[in-house]
Structure formats: structure tokens, C-alpha cells
Amino acid sequence: MNGAHTLLQALLDNGVDVCFTNPGTSEMHTVAALDRVPGMRPVLCLFEGVATGAADGYGRMTGRPACTLLHLGPGLANGLANLHNARRARTPVVNVVGDHALLHKPYDSPLESDIDALAGAVSGWVRRTRDVAALGSDVAEAVARAEEGQVATLIVPADVTWEHTPPQEAVPAGPGTFPDAGEDRIAFVLATGEPTVILLGGDATRERGLRAAARIAAATGARLLCETFPARLERGGGLPEIERLGYLPETADAQLAGARHLVLAGAASPVSFFAYPHRASDLVPEGCDVHQLLGKGVGSPADALEWLAGQLEGIGAPAAPELPRPERPGRPTGALTAESAAQAVGALLPEGAIVVDEANTSGLWLPAATAGAPRHDWLALTGGAIGQGLPVATGAALACPDRPVLCLESDGSAMYTLQALWTQAREGLNVTTVVFDNRAYAVLGMELRQAGGGERGGALFDLSRPPLDFAALAEGMGVPAARAATADEFGALLERGLAEPGPFLVDCVVPRVV
Structure with missing residues (x-):
């Protein structure tokens, strides 16, 4: 055993x-x-x-x-x-x-x-x-x-x-032990055209860093990724759309496959969130050299990217690379799923919105569906400790009272800090909360299957016995709420919540993705 x-x-x-x-x-x-x-x-x-x-x-x-x-x-x-x-x-x-x-x-x-x-x-x-x-x-x-x-x-x-036998504890070199070659060396590496990935974090996920990174990619063919859970990612409205590094190690492996160089611009060297049997924790592909961008003290990650873009102008880094024209998805009808809900969010997201994302598995379609929306900020689950969404949305609404806040929340995570709704009602905060109600800790069900678990363990991730009534829970704390069971109902309720001042909650009943 x-x-x-x-x-x-x-x-x-x-x-x-x-x-x-x-x-x-x-x-x-x-x-x-x-x-x-x-x-x-x-x-x-x-x-x-x-x-x-x-x-x-x-x-x-x-x-x-x-x-x-x-x-x-x-x-x-x-x-x-x-x-x-x-x-x-x-x-x-x-x-x-x-x-x-x-x-x-x-x-x-x-x-x-x-x-x-x-x-x-x-x-x-x-x-x-x-x-x-x-x-x-x-x-x-x-x-x-x-x-x-x-x-x-x-x-x-x-x-x-x-383990069946005692594991051997080891201390590998780990990320961050690579030599620091400096920005001039990185400019040379990029100019060679060897397969390169630039991983963005810190202020590189804000407008200046994104535009500079897009110039570098246009000149060199480098691929751009950002951290899995960026603290604040500026998106939409003609900004470069940056793919996020996958949460699952298999996804990250596919994204980084074939890279000869990995340039870290405000991000840590990528590692898996958890260890798995017979898998390496370090996600850097074998044979890939890792370069830390901030070697010369040129300032923030965005400053360093702008400096690099300037160095690469001689090989064609454009001042403003052409970007795909933003397009919103159509407003969905019919069945309500995580995918159709994402389309509704993309169709209705207002200018200047602050999106707090703790949708977890139900959020898989959100990045693509909202890429063509008006300018907005995206705040992600930085440390992986669930229960962040509702409190962060509360604080963001207090910090930016003139901007609409949309909190995209999974049902299991919502139950950690549901009391934040009461504070939103008390302070009259302009927060629209969408609870993706699939009645499960779906990501953990997936992890359990990988670990060989069965029915008794699976019951620990089932939230349907009894089902949670998020509309009633919100109403009980002074937040108006309603339940959506179709895409048409969800679109109408989301539009209502975004249009009305003060807090509002939509209980979005969707099937499990995983």
C-alpha cells in the first residue's frame, strides 16, 4: 500500500x-x-x-x-x-x-x-x-x-x-539560478531568430510593457506569454492580446515546447503549481536557456522591454505593430454553458471594467471571448489560494468607484468569503458578481481521477447535496440577485447588473466543464 x-x-x-x-x-x-x-x-x-x-x-x-x-x-x-x-x-x-x-x-x-x-x-x-x-x-x-x-x-x-518506499529528498538548482546575461545579450539572442518565448509579469502586463513586447515579437518572431495568474493584466481596446501560461503542466509543456530561449520579463521561471509522480517540477524545456531581463538595472520590466524594442529597431521592430481588429462575440442564445456565458461577458463587458477572475474551470473560454472587448483590467488568482474573488472585487470597487467591477466567481470558491457580499451591500459598491454554479469543485475532481480516486473520494468534490442557492444567499445579505438557466436569461441579467448601480449577483447555472 x-x-x-x-x-x-x-x-x-x-x-x-x-x-x-x-x-x-x-x-x-x-x-x-x-x-x-x-x-x-x-x-x-x-x-x-x-x-x-x-x-x-x-x-x-x-x-x-x-x-x-x-x-x-x-x-x-x-x-x-x-x-x-x-x-x-x-x-x-x-x-x-x-x-x-x-x-x-x-x-x-x-x-x-x-x-x-x-x-x-x-x-x-x-x-x-x-x-x-x-x-x-x-x-x-x-x-x-x-x-x-x-x-x-x-x-x-x-x-x-x-510512495511505497521512502522518497529521496533532493535540492535541485531550481529556477532563478541561471546566469544573468544582461539586456544586451538578450537583444543578441532575440536577433538570432532562434525559437524564443518571452514570459511577462509585473508591470510588463500593463500597456507600456505589452506594446513594447509586441514590437519585439513582430521584429524577432518571439512568442509572448504572461504569467498564469497575473496580478493586473490590461486587455482589450486594441491592446496586444497575450496568452497566459497554462495552469496544468501538460498545457504549459505544449506552450513552451521547442523554445531554445526563455526571457523572463518581470516573471519567475515557470514551475508547476504542484508536484506529480514521475513529472519534473521545472517547466523549462530541456535545452532551453533562461535569461533574466533585468540585468542592468534599467528599471521596471516595462522599461526593459522598451529598451529592448529600441535596440531591435534595426531589424524591424515597428513603432506600433499592427494588431488584429478587436471583435466582440455575438450575444448567445439557447443553452447556458460556461462557453456561452463567456460569450455573453465578451459581448456586454463595458468600457473601463475591472474584471476579477476566480472562475477556475468555468473560465476556460473567458480570455478568448473578452479579447475584443473595450479596455479593461483583469485581476487573477495570484497565489492560488481560493476565496480571493469576492474580497478583491470589494476592494477594487472601493478603490475605483467610477469603474464597473465584474467578479467572475466559481461556486466552491465563493463559499469561502461569501460575507464580502454584505460589505458590498453596506457600502453600495458597484460590483456585479457572476457565480458559475456547476455544483462541484470540478478541478479537484479532475485531479482525483489522475490520482486514481473513485466514488467515495469524488463525493468530497460534489456540491449538489444539498444544492446551494446563491441568489437566496445574496438576497439574505442585502444584494439583489437572480438565477439564470439559459443563455438568454444570463445575458439579460448580466446586462441588468452592469447597468444598475450598486451590487448585483447572477447565479449562473452551468454544467461541469471537467
């Missing part, structure tokens, strides 16, 4: 048979093992603070520990307040936190954090398991320490749950 099976069986052997959880990719093999270890009762919670509070209540009433299963540092951080209460109550709790695989940690991927420090604030005992051979005894000690009346936190790297 693998480490995930060992983990669950060891918990059962030590009297822990209830697990309150909101898991993610690093815990997926443990979820998959539920079908092979039927004695463990998993209980899905829509926020980690609910999971940790439920474990506290269970322990107070039974006198024995339940366990939690939390996702990395952000998941633990979301549960800290109720772990603090459990600590003060001297409740027995076994707090299991999944971490990145040991081989993945040196790459500092977006969800990397200091889990040990976070856990130490609320735990009487903390241990990090480093190989599967120690997992059973570490679980036994965690349960024993919890039964003394404290929170015992066991940190389990993902590859410990994969």
Missing part, C-alpha cells in the same frame, strides 16, 4: 475515524485512498475554519480526536482561528496538513509557505513526516499527543503519500 493508505489506516488503528476536510491537489492521493480504506468517514467543509471548528466540537463532545485534512499553508491559515479555540479548550485534535512534495519545495511555487511556523502558533506538537516508513509511527504519536488535550499537527508532503 502507498503512503496515503498508510496514513488513513494508521489513523483508524489509533481510533480516529472521522476526518473534516477541504482538500486540494497535494492531498489528492489521500482522498483517492478513501475508496480502499472504507472505515474513515470524510466530511466535506466549504471553508477550513469550518473543518477545524467541527473537529473542535467533535473532540469536546466525544473526548477523542477527529482529524482535519487541510491544503498547504493557506488552508491551514484559514483554519487557524478555530484551532486557536481548540487549543484554549484543550480539545484533542489531529491536524493533518498536506504539503508540496519534498522535491517540489525548492521551486517556490505559488502556494509554497512556512507551514511549520503557522502550525506552531496553535499546536502543542508539530512534526513533518519525511518518508513513508515513518508515517505510521508519526500518526500514532500525533494521536497520542492530541489525546493529552492539545492540537497535534502532522505535516505530510505529497510524495510521502504517493
Whole structure:
């Protein structure tokens, strides 16, 4: 049996048979093992603070520990307040936190954090398991320490749950260790015409950087990509449309395939969000040289791109490259799907809008559908910790009261911070929220299938029992709302929300993409 099976069986052997959880990719093999270890009762919670509070209540009433299963540092951080209460109550709790695989940690991927420090604030005992051979005894000690009346936190790297034998911890060179050749060297590389990808981040995803990057691409044939989740990407209205690096490593591999050079303009060297068995964490293709653009201190990434474009004028970098004429999609009719909803957004997005994107799997068609819309800003899920959308939209509306804010939110993520709707109502903020209601953590269902999971684990990502009524939830917090079940209804409600001042929510009922 693998480490995930060992983990669950060891918990059962030590009297822990209830697990309150909101898991993610690093815990997926443990979820998959539920079908092979039927004695463990998993209980899905829509926020980690609910999971940790439920474990506290269970322990107070039974006198024995339940366990939690939390996702990395952000998941633990979301549960800290109720772990603090459990600590003060001297409740027995076994707090299991999944971490990145040991081989993945040196790459500092977006969800990397200091889990040990976070856990130490609320735990009487903390241990990090480093190989599967120690997992059973570490679980036994965690349960024993919890039964003394404290929170015992066991940190389990993902590859410990994969392995049948102890994994070897290694510290690869990792991204960022490449030599810094400077902008003049990069100009030479670009001028050679060898296959090159320029990866944009920072202020390179704003207008100056985008236009300079487009000039460079027109002169050299370099391909342009931007970070998977840019903090602020200016789009539409005749700006260059930049493809985002794929979230899935298979997608990113295809985008970077054949590159001989990778130029980083305000972006970090690309790594996968998570580790997977038998896959490298570093996404840079073999034989590809990585160049950091800011080698001479010429300023910001946008400044450096403008300097490079000027250096390349001799080989044809145009002052203003011709860009495709922006075109909006037609307003859709008929069935409401994630794709037709994206077409409606593209057809109706107003000038100057701020789009906050946490649509996740339902957002796959949004970039293409909105490329021809009027000028707007796109704010993405930078660190990968879900629950960002509604609060970020609230802050953006306060910062820019004269601009419409459109929050594109997935249903699972919405439940993390739904209280932001109340603040929007209280402050009268001009935010239109679209909840893509597919009644699932769809991306995690996909990850579970890759990990070999079955029906019991899959139930943890099903949000249909009972179904959530987002229109009623919004109304209960003072935000007008309505549900759309067809593309025609969705277009009409979206148009209404964007036209009326103040907050409005559309419950957009769509089938699962994945």
C-alpha cells in the first residue's frame, strides 16, 4: 500500500475515524485512498475554519480526536482561528496538513509557505513526516499527543503519500539560478531568430510593457506569454492580446515546447503549481536557456522591454505593430454553458471594467471571448489560494468607484468569503458578481481521477447535496440577485447588473466543464 493508505489506516488503528476536510491537489492521493480504506468517514467543509471548528466540537463532545485534512499553508491559515479555540479548550485534535512534495519545495511555487511556523502558533506538537516508513509511527504519536488535550499537527508532503518506499529528498538548482546575461545579450539572442518565448509579469502586463513586447515579437518572431495568474493584466481596446501560461503542466509543456530561449520579463521561471509522480517540477524545456531581463538595472520590466524594442529597431521592430481588429462575440442564445456565458461577458463587458477572475474551470473560454472587448483590467488568482474573488472585487470597487467591477466567481470558491457580499451591500459598491454554479469543485475532481480516486473520494468534490442557492444567499445579505438557466436569461441579467448601480449577483447555472 502507498503512503496515503498508510496514513488513513494508521489513523483508524489509533481510533480516529472521522476526518473534516477541504482538500486540494497535494492531498489528492489521500482522498483517492478513501475508496480502499472504507472505515474513515470524510466530511466535506466549504471553508477550513469550518473543518477545524467541527473537529473542535467533535473532540469536546466525544473526548477523542477527529482529524482535519487541510491544503498547504493557506488552508491551514484559514483554519487557524478555530484551532486557536481548540487549543484554549484543550480539545484533542489531529491536524493533518498536506504539503508540496519534498522535491517540489525548492521551486517556490505559488502556494509554497512556512507551514511549520503557522502550525506552531496553535499546536502543542508539530512534526513533518519525511518518508513513508515513518508515517505510521508519526500518526500514532500525533494521536497520542492530541489525546493529552492539545492540537497535534502532522505535516505530510505529497510524495510521502504517493510512495511505497521512502522518497529521496533532493535540492535541485531550481529556477532563478541561471546566469544573468544582461539586456544586451538578450537583444543578441532575440536577433538570432532562434525559437524564443518571452514570459511577462509585473508591470510588463500593463500597456507600456505589452506594446513594447509586441514590437519585439513582430521584429524577432518571439512568442509572448504572461504569467498564469497575473496580478493586473490590461486587455482589450486594441491592446496586444497575450496568452497566459497554462495552469496544468501538460498545457504549459505544449506552450513552451521547442523554445531554445526563455526571457523572463518581470516573471519567475515557470514551475508547476504542484508536484506529480514521475513529472519534473521545472517547466523549462530541456535545452532551453533562461535569461533574466533585468540585468542592468534599467528599471521596471516595462522599461526593459522598451529598451529592448529600441535596440531591435534595426531589424524591424515597428513603432506600433499592427494588431488584429478587436471583435466582440455575438450575444448567445439557447443553452447556458460556461462557453456561452463567456460569450455573453465578451459581448456586454463595458468600457473601463475591472474584471476579477476566480472562475477556475468555468473560465476556460473567458480570455478568448473578452479579447475584443473595450479596455479593461483583469485581476487573477495570484497565489492560488481560493476565496480571493469576492474580497478583491470589494476592494477594487472601493478603490475605483467610477469603474464597473465584474467578479467572475466559481461556486466552491465563493463559499469561502461569501460575507464580502454584505460589505458590498453596506457600502453600495458597484460590483456585479457572476457565480458559475456547476455544483462541484470540478478541478479537484479532475485531479482525483489522475490520482486514481473513485466514488467515495469524488463525493468530497460534489456540491449538489444539498444544492446551494446563491441568489437566496445574496438576497439574505442585502444584494439583489437572480438565477439564470439559459443563455438568454444570463445575458439579460448580466446586462441588468452592469447597468444598475450598486451590487448585483447572477447565479449562473452551468454544467461541469471537467
